[in-house]
Amino acid sequence: xxxxxxxxxxxxxxxxxxxxxxxxxxxxxxxxxxxxxxxxxxxxxxxxxxxxxxxxxxxxxxxxxxxxxxxxxxxxxxxxxxxxxxxxxxxxxxxxxxxxxxxxxxxxxxxxxxxxxxxxxxxxxxxxxxxxxxxxxxxxxxxxxxxxxxxxxxxxxxxxxxxxxxxxxxxxxxxxxxxxxxxxxxxxxxxxxxxxxxxxxxxxxxxxxxxxxxxxxxxxxxxxxxxxxxxxxxxxxxxxxxxxxxxxxxxxxxxxxxxxxxxxxxxxxxxxxxxxxxxxxxxxxxxxxxxxxxxxxxxxxxxxxxxxxxxxxxxxxxxx
Numbered sequence: 001x002x003x004x005x006x007x008x009x010x011x012x013x014x015x016x017x018x019x020x021x022x023x024x025x026x027x028x029x030x031x032x033x034x035x036x037x038x039x040x041x042x043x044x045x046x047x048x049x050x051x052x053x054x055x056x057x058x059x060x061x062x063x064x065x066x067x068x069x070x071x072x073x074x075x076x077x078x079x080x081x082x083x084x085x086x087x088x089x090x091x092x093x094x095x096x097x098x099x100x101x102x103x104x105x106x107x108x109x110x111x112x113x114x115x116x117x118x119x120x121x122x123x124x125x126x127x128x129x130x131x132x133x134x135x136x137x138x139x140x141x142x143x144x145x146x147x148x149x150x151x152x153x154x155x156x157x158x159x160x161x162x163x164x165x166x167x168x169x170x171x172x173x174x175x176x177x178x179x180x181x182x183x184x185x186x187x188x189x190x191x192x193x194x195x196x197x198x199x200x201x202x203x204x205x206x207x208x209x210x211x212x213x214x215x216x217x218x219x220x221x222x223x224x225x226x227x228x229x230x231x232x233x234x235x236x237x238x239x240x241x242x243x244x245x246x247x248x249x250x251x252x253x254x255x256x257x258x259x260x261x262x263x264x265x266x267x268x269x270x271x272x273x274x275x276x277x278x279x280x281x282x283x284x285x286x287x288x289x290x291x292x293x294x295x296x297x298x299x300x301x302x303x304x305x306x307x308x309x310x311x312x313x314x315x316x317x318x319x320x
Contacts, residue, residue, distance in 0.1 A: 027307050030300075033267045041297050042264065046284035048184055050211070053077045054088040056257035058248035058276040063094045063108050067116060070133065071123060073278060078127045081280055085183060089133035090244040091162075091192050091217040092145055097246065098253040102143070102169040109138035112159055117148060125154030130182060134191065134215050136170075137161070145170040147191050147215045149180060162191040176200040179207050185285055187211045188239070192218060195233055204237050210264075210285050212237055216245045219256045220273075221318075228308070228315045231266035235305040238298065239264050240283050247276050264301075266308065 030037040055073055059066050074087055091097065094116060095108045110116055116135060124131045130151050137146035137159070145162035158180045161173025176194035180187050188209045194200055195214055204212065212233075221229070234241045240263060247257025260271040261281045272279045286293075309316045 027304070031265075031304060031307070037300075038265050038267075041293060041300065042286045043284055045288065045293075046286050047288045048285040050085045050183060050185060050283045050285070051081065051083055051280065052086045052088065052242055052261070052283060053081065053084050053278050053280045054242050054244045054259050054261065055090070055278040056245045056247045056259045056272060056276055057089060057093055058257075059093055059095060059097075059246055059250075061096050061250075063116070066094045067119060070120065074123055074127055074129070074131065077278060077280070078129060084129055084280070086130040086132070086213075087278075088213055088215070088242055088244040089131070090246050091134040091147070091215045092136055093133055093246065094135045096250040097167075097217040098250055099169075100251070105136045105143050105169050106138075109136035109143050111138050112146070112148065113156065117150070117156060120148070121150050121154035121156065124150045124152055128152045132189065132213055132215070142171040143169065144173060145191060146173075147189055147213075149182075149189060149213075158189055160189040160191060162194055164193045164197055166193055175203075177203050179203065179209060182211065184287070185211050187213060188237075189213050189215075191215045201236050204239065209237065209239050210287065211240045211242065211283065214241055214243045216243050217255070218243075218245060218258070219254075220258050223318055224315055226312065226315065227260070227262075227268055228312045229319050230260060230262055231268070231308060232305070232316075232319065234262040234264060234266040235301055235308060237264075238301045240285075242283075247274070265304065 077084055077087055120131055132149040134147045137144040147160045149158040151157050158178050160178040163173045163176040165172055176197040177200040178189045186209045188204045190200055190212055243260050245257055245259050246255045248255055256273055258273045261269045263269055270279050270281045
């Protein structure tokens with residue numbers, strides 16, 4: 001009788017830790033990169049595929065040199081991977097990013113359409129590939145940090161201007177994300193820091209975006225060696241994340257050239273760093289799943305996001 005009374009008295013102290021342990025074990029199992037739950041929820045019924053190459057380029061200060069590099073990268077990638085669908089280049093990649101004054105960006109800025117977009121349009125059409133790249137855009141005396149998307153017919157189908165600026169050299173764009181159809185895949189074009197915008201996240205989720213092309217001029221924070229930030233982003237957007245970047249030294253800035261591809265569950269699928277290079281990955285998209293799976297996926301996305309934050313609380317507090 002005494003033992004029974006003691007159990008009644010302390011049963012919550014026993015049951016709660018057991019429940020927490022069960023939840024942790026369950027989350028660890030289904031959060032594994034190749035867990036059956038994730039395959040069932042998204043990948044088993046994949047209807048579409050996109051083969052994407054993303055590039056870390058080492059920009060020269062002279063745009064002509066960078067145009068030549070873009071042509072060479074596209075040619076090399078297509079020669080090695082003939083069925084590539086999209087090639088991604090980074091933020092304002094036609095020149096340096098961190099410079100002493102706005103004069104430099106004004107000097108290298110171009111109109112759209114212009115000589116560079118004409119060159120890349122011809123390149124995209126000849127190689128039957130979508131190409132996206134960043135440049136300083138000149139429009140009515142204003143300079144924008146813009147990302148251009150050109151389809152495999154050589155047509156400019158999107159111009160995204162960065163809205164949340166970390167530099168006062170550019171004018172802000174009107175929206176932090178643009179949404180386009182890329183071979184049947186709802187795709188968001190985002191430039192660097194705009195990825196953290198609540199506006200971008202809401203628009204992406206409201207429009208069921210399945211792919212985010214993230215154009216970067218960025219270095220990985222030393223305290224985020226587990227890629228918490230990008231895992232968090234993938235789960236918030238509930239979509240594939242493909243990053244592009246730059247590598248090398250510009251004045252006093254050293255770019256580490258990190259490029260990655262994350263699946264919608266925040267799993268790092270492929271990455272590269274510390275050199276000029278490209279990586280290639282075949283993305284699969286479940287665009288025909290049932291409403292029930294869609295509901296479960298959204299619930300799981302939110303639950304796993306909370307679990308990611310709790311599990312990496314120290315890093316999360318620095319990031320958020």
